Amino acid sequence: MARYLAKRIFYLALTLFLIASITFFLMKLMPGTPLNNQAKLSPQQIKVIYEHYGLNKPVWQQYVNYILDAAHGNFGLSFQFSDQPVSYLISSRIGPSMQLGGQAMIVGVILGIFVGSLSAIRKNTWVDGTSTFISILGISIPSFVLAILLQYYLGLKLQLFPIADWGGFSYTVLPTLALAASPFAETSRFVRTEMVDVLGSDYIELARAKGLSRMGIVWHHALRNSLIPLVTVIGPLTAAIMTGSMVVENIFSVPGIGEQFVKSILVNDYPTIMGVTLLYSALLCAMLLLTDLVYGIIDPRIRITGKGE
Amino acid sequence: MENAEENILEVKDLTIDFHTYAGTVKAIRDVSFHLKKGETLAIVGESGSGKTVTTKTVMGLLANNAEVVEGTVKFHGKDILKMSQKQLESIRGKDIAEIFQDPMTSLDPTMKIGKQIAEPLRVHKGYSREKANKQALEMLKLVGITNAEERINDYPHQFSGGMRQRIVIAIALVCYPEILIADEPTTALDVTIQAQILDLMKELQEKISTSIIFITHDLGVVAGMADRVAVMYAGKIVEYGTVDEIFYNPQHPYTWGLLNSMPTLDTAKGKLESIPGTPPDLLDPPAGDPFAARNPYAMKIDEQKEPPFFKVSDTHYAATWLLHPDAPHVEPPVEIKRRQEVYKQRLQAGTINQGHIHSTGNTRFGNDDDDAIGE
Numbered sequence: 001m002a003r004y005l006a007k008r009i010f011y012l013a014l015t016l017f018l019i020a021s022i023t024f025f026l027m028k029l030m031p032g033t034p035l036n037n038q039a040k041l042s043p044q045q046i047k048v049i050y051e052h053y054g055l056n057k058p059v060w061q062q063y064v065n066y067i068l069d070a071a072h073g074n075f076g077l078s079f080q081f082s083d084q085p086v087s088y089l090i091s092s093r094i095g096p097s098m099q100l101g102g103q104a105m106i107v108g109v110i111l112g113i114f115v116g117s118l119s120a121i122r123k124n125t126w127v128d129g130t131s132t133f134i135s136i137l138g139i140s141i142p143s144f145v146l147a148i149l150l151q152y153y154l155g156l157k158l159q160l161f162p163i164a165d166w167g168g169f170s171y172t173v174l175p176t177l178a179l180a181a182s183p184f185a186e187t188s189r190f191v192r193t194e195m196v197d198v199l200g201s202d203y204i205e206l207a208r209a210k211g212l213s214r215m216g217i218v219w220h221h222a223l224r225n226s227l228i229p230l231v232t233v234i235g236p237l238t239a240a241i242m243t244g245s246m247v248v249e250n251i252f253s254v255p256g257i258g259e260q261f262v263k264s265i266l267v268n269d270y271p272t273i274m275g276v277t278l279l280y281s282a283l284l285c286a287m288l289l290l291t292d293l294v295y296g297i298i299d300p301r302i303r304i305t306g307k308g309e
Numbered sequence: 310m311e312n313a314e315e316n317i318l319e320v321k322d323l324t325i326d327f328h329t330y331a332g333t334v335k336a337i338r339d340v341s342f343h344l345k346k347g348e349t350l351a352i353v354g355e356s357g358s359g360k361t362v363t364t365k366t367v368m369g370l371l372a373n374n375a376e377v378v379e380g381t382v383k384f385h386g387k388d389i390l391k392m393s394q395k396q397l398e399s400i401r402g403k404d405i406a407e408i409f410q411d412p413m414t415s416l417d418p419t420m421k422i423g424k425q426i427a428e429p430l431r432v433h434k435g436y437s438r439e440k441a442n443k444q445a446l447e448m449l450k451l452v453g454i455t456n457a458e459e460r461i462n463d464y465p466h467q468f469s470g471g472m473r474q475r476i477v478i479a480i481a482l483v484c485y486p487e488i489l490i491a492d493e494p495t496t497a498l499d500v501t502i503q504a505q506i507l508d509l510m511k512e513l514q515e516k517i518s519t520s521i522i523f524i525t526h527d528l529g530v531v532a533g534m535a536d537r538v539a540v541m542y543a544g545k546i547v548e549y550g551t552v553d554e555i556f557y558n559p560q561h562p563y564t565w566g567l568l569n570s571m572p573t574l575d576t577a578k579g580k581l582e583s584i585p586g587t588p589p590d591l592l593d594p595p596a597g598d599p600f601a602a603r604n605p606y607a608m609k610i611d612e613q614k615e616p617p618f619f620k621v622s623d624t625h626y627a628a629t630w631l632l633h634p635d636a637p638h639v640e641p642p643v644e645i646k647r648r649q650e651v652y653k654q655r656l657q658a659g660t661i662n663q664g665h666i667h668s669t670g671n672t673r674f675g676n677d678d679d680d681a682i683g684e
Contacts, residue, residue: 211432
């Protein structure tokens with residue numbers, strides 16, 4: 001197990017290194033410069049600024065410097081926010097994104113498992129039809145439409161929750177719901193398909209022959225076996241949602257990282273782009289590793305043996 | 310017929326339709342049979358003859374698109390077909406248990422086998438986890454799993470096919486059911502393992518005095534296992550009798566065909582007998598005897614009118630017009646004639662079993678106490 005983990009963590013580091021390298025050169029290919037008022041600056045001033053940030057050196061040297069610094073945990077200074085360290089910029093903004101993403105995943109996945117199971121148990125009835133319809137809506141309605149509808153009805157008309165801004169828990173409700181739509185829809189479709197399969201299998205027939213009640217069968221036998229493939233989807237989905245949605249964060253004025261990322265790309269804030277990209281990648285890789293570990297817990301057939309086979 | 314009092318299961322005039330997109334499949338037609346305490350009844354027939362549907366009805370586990378058109382399935386006098394879901398659940402696994410064909414897929418892959426064996430006890434007898442586990446362990450030893458104390462915490466994928474079928478048997482028998490339905494329990498196993506599983510079933514049948522309904526298409530297996538045999542064809546029982554009567558004095562041409570296609574050590578090299586043709590389409594079963602089209606001995610009446618059961622002996626009936634007093638005498642296949650010769654000789658010697666049950670049936674393990682095995 002320890003050997004397996006060590007191997008996986010080594011590959012994780014390697015992946016991050018490759019992503020950092022590729023992103024670095026792609027970023028340099030983007031048109032424009034980090035200066036937003038270039039026309040008004042004299043060549044002298046531009047030279048001073050470039051020297052300050054090390055942008056006057058050859059690209060390969062900038063690359064080597066960046067990788068070495070990053071390996072030591074130094075991700076450079078942001079261009080757009082008067083020399084704030086990127087690490088500080090990220091850490092001060094990741095909180096709201098993680099909270100919203102986490103809440104959205106919990107709400108979406110639990111609701112999805114519930115609705116998906118119900119759909120499978122009542123296959124080809126109106127219950128199944130309705131939940132399929134809702135899931136398809138969840139997948140196909142863009143999050144900004146849902147966000148605005150939620151703001152209008154739950155926020156403005158019913159005055160249940162604040163429309164936007166960031167304060168206590170009540171401020172998180174609407175953005176959480178807007179974000180939860182897609183994990184809910186994905187989970188419920190997935191669980192339905194899987195559980196229909198599982199409910200038709202021989203061991204469920206045996207469970208019925210044992211005299212278990214319908215609920216007992218779903219709870220003790222069908223659920224766990226239906227969740228195995230879901231784990232594969234949830235990992236990457238969690239990473240994607242936790243790192244913030246630009247659209248939802250913008251609409252609800254959430255001071256999160258998603259919004260920040262887009263801004264950084266628009267103004268060529270190289271260190272911030274690199275920093276956020278690496279953060280996303282690290283989170284995704286970590287989720288994939290976690291997925292494999294959780295797999296072993298749920299499904300004894302793929303449990304990792306002591307010898308790391 | 311036999312004394313009704315000792316029949317624990319009585320199926321009468323059972324007729325079941327399946328509603329499918331293609332139309333109504335008449336899967337079971339007028340099936341009647343009974344099961345006595347301690348006996349083994351084999352139901353034999355080819356795929357699609359309705360064997361499995363019959364047992365699913367007894368378990369109350371028919372698919373949603375099945376409709377019971379007619380008939381009763383009485384367990385100790387109470388009609389299973391009229392029971393609520395709750396009542397059925399309380400019988401399943403406790404009084405009537407089932408073993409399935411494929412041990413590779415009939416165990417939950419994510420649950421420890423000990424827990425799977427203990428489950429019926431927890432559900433039906435409300436045992437505590439410890440008590441149920443303890444009895445599950447005893448059961449595991451009883452079905453011949455070595456190292457049971459350690460293996461009880463293993464998962465199904467850690468066992469071979471034969472071992473898994475032993476575990477399935479343990480699950481089925483853990484509540485000491487009165488009826489065990491074995492739906493082709495050895496079909497998915499290789500021959501040496503088959504013999505072991507059959508021996509185990511016979512041994513356990515005596516220990517816990519259960520009756521067995523044994524579904525199979527393998528007549529070779531039937532000879533060693535059953536007390537009585539019912540032969541099914543196209544959703545109907547065409548002949549039934551004691552195992553000796555069916556094997557040595559068969560009357561229905563379909564039974565002749567089945568026995569004739571069974572290879573023996575004397576079978577000439579290179580040639581296996583078979584029954585030509587395929588079973589009729591049950592979406593639109595033919596009028597008359599459904600076997601008529603494949604029957605070399607078919608007469609005109611076979612295509613017009615379904616034959617009733619003709620009595621051969623008190624325990625032996627066959628539905629073929631050949632037994633009608635007016636029917637011409639026909640010569641059965643050589644192999645069948647050979648068997649009938651044996652039958653005559655054994656009848657004179659008095660070694661033919663006519664309705665007597667092999668196993669004594671009351672050597673129940675300990676006494677009727679539920680904990681007979683546990684403590």
